[in-house]
Every structure is written in C-alpha cells, then in structure tokens.
Amino acid sequence: MTLLVIDWALIIEKLILIVVVVLASLVIALYSTYGERKIAAFFQDRIGPNRAGPFGLLQPLADGAKLIFKEDVIPNAANKWLFILGPAMSMTAALITSAVIPWGNHLEIGKRIVPLQIADVNIGILYVFGVVSLGVYGIMIGGWASNNKFSLMAALRGASQAISYELAMGMSLIALLMLTGSLSLKTIAAQQVGHLWNVCYQPLGFIIFLVCAFAECNRTPFDLAEAENELNMGYHQEYSSMKMGFYLFAEYVNMFISSAVMATMYFGGYDLPFFNPANHSANFAALIGIIALMAKVLFFIFLFMWVRWTIPRFRYDQLMNLGWKKLLPLALANMLITAVVILWLHK
Amino acid sequence: MQTLTNRSENVDRSPMTFVESLYLPAIVKGMGITLKHFFKKPATYSYPEVKRPFSPVFRGLHVLNRDEEGRERCTACGLCALACPAEAITMEAAERLPEEENLYREEKYAAKYEINMLRCIFCGMCEEACPKDAIYLSETFTPSDYARKKFIYAKEDMLIPNKNTEKEDYEKALGKDVPTTASAFFD
Numbered sequence: 001m002t003l004l005v006i007d008w009a010l011i012i013e014k015l016i017l018i019v020v021v022v023l024a025s026l027v028i029a030l031y032s033t034y035g036e037r038k039i040a041a042f043f044q045d046r047i048g049p050n051r052a053g054p055f056g057l058l059q060p061l062a063d064g065a066k067l068i069f070k071e072d073v074i075p076n077a078a079n080k081w082l083f084i085l086g087p088a089m090s091m092t093a094a095l096i097t098s099a100v101i102p103w104g105n106h107l108e109i110g111k112r113i114v115p116l117q118i119a120d121v122n123i124g125i126l127y128v129f130g131v132v133s134l135g136v137y138g139i140m141i142g143g144w145a146s147n148n149k150f151s152l153m154a155a156l157r158g159a160s161q162a163i164s165y166e167l168a169m170g171m172s173l174i175a176l177l178m179l180t181g182s183l184s185l186k187t188i189a190a191q192q193v194g195h196l197w198n199v200c201y202q203p204l205g206f207i208i209f210l211v212c213a214f215a216e217c218n219r220t221p222f223d224l225a226e227a228e229n230e231l232n233m234g235y236h237q238e239y240s241s242m243k244m245g246f247y248l249f250a251e252y253v254n255m256f257i258s259s260a261v262m263a264t265m266y267f268g269g270y271d272l273p274f275f276n277p278a279n280h281s282a283n284f285a286a287l288i289g290i291i292a293l294m295a296k297v298l299f300f301i302f303l304f305m306w307v308r309w310t311i312p313r314f315r316y317d318q319l320m321n322l323g324w325k326k327l328l329p330l331a332l333a334n335m336l337i338t339a340v341v342i343l344w345l346h347k
Numbered sequence: 348m349q350t351l352t353n354r355s356e357n358v359d360r361s362p363m364t365f366v367e368s369l370y371l372p373a374i375v376k377g378m379g380i381t382l383k384h385f386f387k388k389p390a391t392y393s394y395p396e397v398k399r400p401f402s403p404v405f406r407g408l409h410v411l412n413r414d415e416e417g418r419e420r421c422t423a424c425g426l427c428a429l430a431c432p433a434e435a436i437t438m439e440a441a442e443r444l445p446e447e448e449n450l451y452r453e454e455k456y457a458a459k460y461e462i463n464m465l466r467c468i469f470c471g472m473c474e475e476a477c478p479k480d481a482i483y484l485s486e487t488f489t490p491s492d493y494a495r496k497k498f499i500y501a502k503e504d505m506l507i508p509n510k511n512t513e514k515e516d517y518e519k520a521l522g523k524d525v526p527t528t529a530s531a532f533f534d
C-alpha cells in the first residue's frame with residue numbers, strides 16, 4: 001500500500017514552469033534596464049545606449065559582465081554574513097512572488113491539462129503581500145550590515161516607507177476582495193474573462209494600489225531609500241560588484257512582478273477584450289492570453305519608467321503625509337463605499 | 348515692482364487644496380509634457396558618426412595662413428601673443444635669408460610658433476590682433492590626447508598646407524565637404 005503517490009508528471013511540469021517563469025522574469029528584468037535607459041533617453045530628447053550590438057541591444061549583457069568583473073568589496077567593519085544575506089534576500093523575495101501569478105489559462109498537452117500558474121494558492125494575494133514585505137528586509141539588512149550611517153538612515157527610511165504604504169495598499173485591496181470574494185489570483189483573473197475588468201469597478205482603489213506599488217518597488221518618486229544626492233545611494237552605498245547588481249536587479253524584477261500583479265487584479269490578467277477563449281483551441285487561447293498579459297505588463301513597466309522620468313523624488317515629510325493623511329483615508333473611504341454599494345445591490 | 352520681462356509670475360504661497368495635495372493632477376500634467384518629448388527628435392548626435400554642425404561663428408583650432416604664393420604670412424610681430432588673455436602663444440623670430448623669399452612673405456618670420464591648446468580659451472583675440480591676416484580660428488576643435496605636452500601645437504601643426512604645392516591637403520584643410528560647416532547649420 002502506498003500512502004504517498006508521487007505524480008512525477010506534475011513535478012516535472014511544475015519544474016519546467018518554474019524554470020521558465022524565473023528565466024523569463026530575469027530576462028525581462030535584464031531588458032528593463034535597457035528599456036529604462038532608452039526610455040529615459042527618449043524622454044530627455046537623447047538617443048540612449050546604442051553602442052553594444054544593434055541599437056545597443058547587448059548593453060544589458062555588457063553591464064552584467066562589467067558588474068561581475070568588478071572587485072567585490074566587503075567593508076572591514078561590516079557584518080559579513082548579513083552583508084551577503086541582504087542582496088540575496090532582496091533577489092529571492094523578488095523572484096518567488098511570481099509563483100502565484102496566473103500567466104495564462106491552461107495548456108492541453110495530450111490528455112493532460114497544464115495550468116499556467118506555478119501554484120494556485122487560495123490565499124494568493126496574501127502570499128504576494130507576505131513575500132513583498134520580506135523584500136524590505138533585504139534593504140534593512142543591507143543597510144544595517146554595511147555599518148555606514150547613510151546606509152542605515154536609508155534603510156530606516158525604506159522600512160518606514162514600506163510600512164506606511166503597505167497599509168494603504170492592503171486597504172485598497174480589501175475593497176477589491178469584497179468584489180471578487182476570493183483571495184486566489186487565479187479566481188480573480190478568471191472572473192474578469194469576458195466581463196468588465198476590475199478597474200472599472202475600483203478606479204480609486206486601483207490608483208491607490210498603483211501609487212503604493214510604486215512605493216513598494218522603491219521607484220521614483222518614492223526612492224527615498226536610495227536617494228543619490230542626500231544619502232549617497234542609500235542602503236547599497238557600500239555594495240559593489242554583483243551584490244550591488246542584485247539590489248538593482250531586484251528592483252527591476254519587483255517592477256515586473258508588481259506589474260503582473262496589477263494587470264492580473266485590475267486589468268483582467270490574461271483576458272483579451274472581444275476574444276472568447278471558448279471559441280478557440282485551449283493552446284491557442286493560452287498563447288493569446290500570455291501575449292495579452294505580457295502586453296499589459298509591458299505597459300505598466302513603461303508607466304513605471306514614465307513616472308520615474310517625469311517627477312522628482314518626494315521629500316520625506318511629503319511622503320509620510322501622502323501615505324498616512326491622504327492615501328490611507330482615501331483607501332478607507334473607498335472600502336466603505338464599496339461595502340455599502342455591495343450591500344445595497346444585494347438587498 | 349517693475350519686471351524685466353513680462354513673463355515673470357508671482358509665487359502662489361496659498362496652502363494646497365485637497366486635490367493639489369494628492370499631487371495626481373500635477374503629475375498627470377507633467378507626464379503629458381514628458382510624453383511630448385518622447386516623440387521629439389533627439390537633440391543629441393551619435394558622435395563621432397554624425398557630427399553636430401557648428402555655428403557660423405564657431406572658433407576652433409588655429410590655422411596659420413599663407414598668401415597666394417604659398418608663403419607664410421606671419422611676421423612674428425608678437426601682437427597675437429600680446430593680445431592673448433590666456434598667454435597661450437609663444438614664438439621666436441628669425442630673419443629671412445635671401446633664398447627663403449619663396450617661403451616667408453616678410454623679412455622677419457616666426458622660426459618657432461607654439462600655442463598651448465590647454466591654455467587657449469578660443470577667444471579669437473589673436474585673430475583680431477594680427478595685422479598680417481596670418482592667424483585664423485577654424486571650425487575644427489582640438490582632438491583629445493593622452494599627454495599634456497601633446498597639446499602644445501607647433502607651427503607645423505597649425506600651418507595650412509601650401510595651396511600651390513600640396514593642393515589636395517589644402518582642399519582637405521579647408522574642409523569644404525565636412526558636415527560641420529556653417530552651411531549645415533542652416534538646413
């Protein structure tokens with residue numbers, strides 16, 4: 001009698017999916033750096049990197065190679081293990097968020113139905129939140145372990161910023177959850193297929209979520225943790241070589257993942273308007289779904305960069321005021337209004 | 348208060364309204380502005396493949412002129428060195444020998460003529476001071492180099508090729524078909 005039947009096909013299928021998703025996030029993050037530089041250039045009436053390869057397309061590889069071959073300095077007074085743990089943690093937290101995002105509906109290989117999601121956890125959103133807040137430990141640990149006052153100050157800023165904005169983010173999500181009645185990202189995405197996207201019901205909630213996502217990703221205007229001109233690069237000041245590369249890279253992975261989360265929760269995930277997946281073969285529908293999701297993700301990444309190259313960084317008090325005095329009450333109001341409307345409609 | 352231009356605006360110090368304090372309208376407006384720039388032609392050039400046209404009054408590297416017969420015009424009077432605010436010019440004069448009449452226009456000529464391009468501020472005072480039309484500032488600029496002493500340009504570095512004996516070099520030195528000329532600036 002076997003108590004535990006191992007479904008090898010499942011394990012292999014998930015492994016392949018994990019490798020593909022992780023590789024895809026890395027490649028997209030890699031090319032986001034290129035995109036960031038090009039887009040910044042276009043916004044500033046410049047040409048941007050165009051030396052490495054055609055149109056400068058090999059630039060990210062050159063940057064990566066450069067970072068790897070730089071000397072890796074660990075300051076004398078730094079706490080060595082924490083110093084190494086910091087970037088590792090940032091990167092890990094950034095990468096494992098992708099586990100619960102439904103990248104498409106499902107593939108049919110032979111008789112087998114392969115869902116395009118690594119794990120359909122029924123508390124998917126909570127998982128995302130949990131892991132994203134782990135990311136701030138990367139900043140905290142890095143800033144602390146560097147044994148540098150600027151890094152420490154930046155780490156403190158980063159942490160308090162993350163806490164302030166996570167609150168408003170959570171509140172805006174509760175309103176969305178009241179609407180969907182599920183915490184599973186898969187269910188949320190499936191609900192929107194063929195219907196109005198959630199953003200139509202929750203425009204205010206989406207804007208609050210978007211602002212908070214910027215803050216969570218440490219992107220301008222909320223990049224106080226790495227304020228170059230006041231804190232000398234902030235928490236990764238003492239970092240060099242690939243350790244710093246990891247920090248910078250984690251930011252781009254985060255950006256990709258939070259774009260995917262936003263697209264899934266508010267913009268219909270893999271749903272393409274006026275495209276009915278029931279009329280097509282499952283594999284074709286899945287392919288279209290992936291492309292649709294990627295298009296939305298790319299749009300959000302562009303939005304991230306667009307905002308970054310438009311507005312300057314907030315002052316610290318402005319940041320706190322915005323988070324606690326504006327976004328949080330707005331999110332609460334949004335939650336209440338949603339609750340009242342839902343109750344009223346159900347009556 | 349009288350303003351110099353009629354474009355100045357008084358700073359509004361009234362406290363922000365609620366909508367303003369959300370920053371969003373202002374941010375959206377700003378994003379509109381940046382988006383406009385996104386589709387604009389870049390203001391920069393892919394140097395060195397594409398060169399930026401200089402303005403017609405660009406003052407670049409010095410050229411020492413020759414007359415129609417290809418003789419050096421400079422008479423080593425030192426007026427350029429005197430006019431130079433950066434004290435970048437040094438020279439040594441020599442007397443022309445009878446058999447050198449085809450080389451030098453005046454009886455006295457500059458045996459040595461050096462400009463330190465690191466000192467020079469390309470003001471063009473030397474050009475203005477010269478009574479013999481011997482020195483001009485061209486439309487090329489000093490190329491970069493690795494050693495400071497390489498920036499001290501000798502007479503041979505600046506002397507324009509002889510248009511009678513070295514025709515090709517002379518045409519090249521005039522830079523007629525290089526896109527950095529004044530004509531390119533206007534089209």
Ligand code: SF4
Pocket residue numbers: 427430431432433434435436462466467468469470471472473474
């Ligand atoms: S351009 Fe001005 S600074 Fe340069 S050598 Fe002539 S006078 Fe001196």
Ligand code: SF4
Pocket residue numbers: 420421422423424425426427428438457476477478479480481482
């Ligand atoms: S360049 Fe002109 S001003 Fe200078 S020494 Fe020669 S002749 Fe005189």
